[in-house]
Amino acid sequence: MAAPMQIVGLATPDDLTQSVLIKYNTAARFANQALAAVLSKCQAGANTQELCTLGDQILTESTQAVYKTGVERGIAEPTTVNVNNALSSYSPMDSPYILQIGDVVKVSLGAHIDGYTAKGCHTTVIAPINAEGPLIAKPANAIIAAYYASEAVIKMLSAANDSSIVTARKIRELVEEAARTFHVTVVEGSKVRRIKRYLVGQARVEEDALGADQPKQVEWHREVPGQPAFEDDEFVVEQGEAWLIDIAMSTGSGKVREHLTLRPTIYVRDATVTYNLKLRAAQSTLREIQSTKSVFPFCLRSLSDQRTARMGISECKTKGVVSEYPVLLEHPKETIARQASTLLLSKSGNSEAIRLTGGSAFALPWVKSEYEIETGSALDQYAQLASATRVKEVGIPAIGSSMEL
Structure with a gap:
């Protein structure tokens, strides 16, 4: 049997040097391009398997076209298209779901160059052609809450400095405020976390690489009777760090379970x-x-x-050489919305933050809530923040643009 893989640079400190920034930016360009392409095809009648295949194809072809020697690159998160009450990991290989009018769709994916990762997720709505008005049902509340919570946290992190200290508690309170404002619930598994080279929260990988050195992270867990609702290290966000903001909101309890019949594909x-x-x-x-x-x-x-992979993966999983990513679901009558972006906090001294994924190219879909953000609240302040911190967006590369690295 081949020896276990060894990844050079795993868990080493990340200095945002010029070469590292280029790799992050390159991964982000490809992730944004794939995300935009899949979202553009999300319409009534679309085949979810074909959508996932499209995203993965773009990620693979794009990453393999650069750094052709000596640098590992590729997909950091396979494309998934999760509909309505599904939270994550739906990338079907057969009997795919066909999108319908009214579906709330979350497209999630990621790319990496040399272990430097850009992940993104965006929620859209399958609206009828020539729709006469926005979506105003309960799902709209979840969509808007996830969007504004994510945007507010990004602005909070971007403004972090010696005079504006950002802690785990402040992050949690801001996200919870968004959920309360729009009468929804933060979904368990939502997180705001510092990421490093090769380490973006993969099952088992971080445990093995970091050991007792736990990452900076705010995560929402399922409440257990008799135990605290949450426990965060009181870390402080610092310049020179990379962060993943991954927030999901639900019209229901926010508790998810594994799908009982769908076989994992990731x-x-x-x-x-x-x-x-x-x-x-x-x-x-x-x-x-x-x-x-x-x-x-x-x-x-x-x-x-x-065919061989389907037969062989079962023993691989049973013996522990691989871990599966099951499809996670809320109650069938509920809806989940999710937003994820990757952010770099530059240490260059010019107070510039770089938003790798998401941003103005991925707008809030046409939805309307019966609730409004309270004037003067923390959520309102960050939603309208015009700080000295400049947030630069990588955005989507122009069609036909190329990059030789």
């Missing part, structure tokens, strides 16, 4: 586990995973022999 390699697999299909599948995949999750669709 997995991640656990490089710390070795095992002499018995089935030839499992051995073949693991060999390909070891030779072509990194510490990032991958979709079975990306393996060369999908």
Whole structure:
């Protein structure tokens, strides 16, 4: 059996040097391009499998066209298209869902160059052609809450400095305020976290790389009777850091469960586990995973022999050499909205923040809530913040633009 993969630079400090910034920006250009392309195809009658395939194809072709020697690059998060009450990990390989008018759709994906990662997620609504008005039902509240919570946190982080200290508690309170304002609930698993090279929250990977050195992170967990509702380290956000803002809101309880019948299609390699697999299909599948995949999750669709992969992945999972990403759902009658962006807090001294993913190119869909942000509230202040901090957006590359690196 091949030796476990070793990723050079795992968990090492990230200095935002010029070369690192270029790699982050390059990954962001490709992530934004793929996200915009998939969102543009989200319309009634669209096949979710084809949408996921489109996103992954763009990510793969784009990343493989640059840094052609000596630099690992590729998909950091496979494209998923999660509809209505689905939160994450839906990337079907057969019997795909067909989008319908009224669906609330979350498209999520990510790219990396040399382990420097840009991830994004945006929520849209499948509206009828020539719609006469915005979506005004309960799902609109979740969509607006997720959008404004994400935007407010980005502005809060971007303004972080010695005179405007940002802590875990302030981040949590701001997101919770958005949920209360629009009468929705923060979905468990939502997080605002510092990310590092190769480390963006993959199952098991960070535990093995960091050990007791836990990352800066605010995460929403399911409440357990008799235990505190949350427990955050009182960290302080600092310039020179990279952050992932990933916030989901629900019209229901915010509690999610694994889908009972959909077989997971997304997995991640656990490089710390070795095992002499018995089935030839499992051995073949693991060999390909070891030779072509990194510490990032991958979709079975990306393996060369999908039939063999489907047969072999079960033993790989049972023996612990891979971990699965199950499709997560809220109650069928509820709706989840989700927004995710990656942000760099420059340490160049010019108080500039760089928004890698999301931004003005990914606008709030046509929705309207019966609730409004209270004038003078923290959410209102950040929603209209015009600070000295300048937020630069990477945005979407022009069609046909190329990059030789």
